[in-house]
Amino acid sequence: MNGTPIEILLVEDNPDDVELTLRALNTHKLANRVKVVGDGVEALAYLLPEDPAQAPTDGFPKVVLLDLKLPRVDGLEVLRRLKSSPATREIPVVVLTSSREESDMVRSYDLGANSYIVKPVDFEQFMRAVSELGLYWLLLNEVPR
């Protein structure tokens, strides 16, 4: 990752899912722009450090891929904190979760999620979904600078 700006923050505790997600992103050679954190505390520490000096030097990622079920601080809480903080409010957050629960979806959008994607069980679909969303958010989506 030397010098390569972090463009995707993947918040995921399941190493298998991390590997699969990275594989999917790598079909478009995006894997080396990904930072992976294993839980909500780490995610918040990275994006919203208590000491502002610790903030990412190379700017915020272009998108946060957020799992909902996380150890310690869960995904919804991370989402709430990111979207209620002026510094991080504009970072697109894509909820990438196994949950098909409507309540999760509704809460996520309520809290300001930009997208809600249910991880398909089917590998091919999963690969397609993740690689496409990577392309979309990194290459097509425009955010205010």
Added chain:
Amino acid sequence: MSATAEQAGGRLRRLLSVDRLLNLGHRRLVAVYAVSSFAILVALTASALTFGGAAVRDQVDRGLRSSANASASYLGLSLKARADVLVAFAGRPTFVTILASGPLSPPSRTWVADFLASLQHSIDGAYNTWVTTADGTVVDVWPSQPALVGQDFSYRDWFKGAMATDAAYQSSAYVSASPPNPLVVAQSTRVTDPTGKVVGIVGVGFDLQSLQQYVDAYQASVGVRLLVTGRDGTIVAQPGGGITGLVKAIDPDVAAALAGQSGGDDRTADTMAAYAPVPWANGAVVAQLPTAEALAGLGVMQRAVLVTAGVLALLNLGVVLLLYASLRRRTVAEAAVVAANAGLEQRVSDRTAALVVSNRELEAFSYSVSHDLRAPLRSIDAFSQILLNEYAAPLDAEGRRVLGVVLRNVKQMGVLIDDLLAFSRVTRKELDRRPVDMNRLVQATVEEMRAAEPTCDIACDIGDLCTVPGDPALLRQVWTNLLGNAAKFSRAVAQPRVEVRCERVDDECRYTVRDNGVGFDPVYIDKLFKPFSRLHPTAEFEGTGIGLAIVARIVGRHGGRVWAEGTPGGGALFGFALPAERETA
């Protein structure tokens, strides 16, 4: 120990306060009943004693009056009957002739003696008989008393009385001149010749014994004591007898009776009395009864009344206590019911809380299933797929086939998990009831299905469907599942056809979906609506067997019912009925 005491104290306080709060009403009730019932009892007793006493006195008074009247009548009549005999004798012509002819010849003397003896025999209780001249000189006496013949008895009451009346005269008592000179009363009458001239007086004396016998017999049989006086108030018979001399009764009752009055007398405290004049003889009868004796019955009655009242009072006391006890028991029971109800409410709210908790746990479980079961499944699928894609070369055909089996099962499990979640969502989702236009719902579902499977060419015949209250999302699920089933199982036939119909019957709307597909064996009809039961092999028709279970669950949650008809190869009909909107709105 102090804890126990405190506990006991608390219980006592609670009891007392429950008593105080709940028993106030029935205590007052019982008190009112007790006071009024005892007051009534006392009043009844008092009046029974008062009126009972008066009644007994009244009865005794009447008894005494009738004793006096009856005795006076009897005595009068029996005296009169004797006097009649006397008068009859006095009228005998021979006797009159003998008396009218002056001093008696010896045969006449004998005749008169016989006459007097006959007279004495003819009259009950006659002591002696006699005849005087018109100036009172004794002509003869029977039984014979020669000493008396020629003596003047014109001073006697019987002489004066007889001279003063045409009829017979009853004299008052006097001492007989005939030995042994008993106290006697006499009846006398004039003897008159055919011209009406008085030629003599004939008399008959009675000692007082027969009167005394009557008085004694009356007292013995009736219990009433009689006092009998002659016309001058001299006592001729009295209770217990023992008359040895001429004694005038100094008694207002006697005076009243001699004055011709009859009546009762309760002037003295110790004796009750009644008096009546003796008819014809002009004497007096006084009937007496000592008050104690007269009112002995009253005492008995009063005792009976008091005993009865006492028994009634005891019974009433029992009633009052029973009333109090039963009301108290009822109040306590009511309090217990209230407490039990409170307990019940507590239990219900406990249960509800427990249900809420378990529902929450179920949600957490479902969430966990949704999230956590899917994740490893995804890994298995993905890594198997990677193996198959990137490491196909080192694997032989059998290895690849086995991996294919793994992948197929992973997919099946994914579907099962999704179905399981869908089923549990249907159970948990809160009903959002509103009028649902079933026509539009079915139309939308059909269009959606056609869009999903453009190759499928099924003739759809949709009748007019009534609008019902329900949850639109859930009812849409019902139609999706039923129409999906119909499409799935009729795909294989030459001209697949699906009919949707609706019928309003009473308070429900009945919807049916009929297809001309493979149908089913009605033997298994009860398995149709059970989750994950299937009547067809997966190879032939895909699916996990959750669709109809979801339909049944949704319809059941709407208060409706489901049914099915079918034959193998003869198509199937699935129906559900929902409660219709009440038309009162």
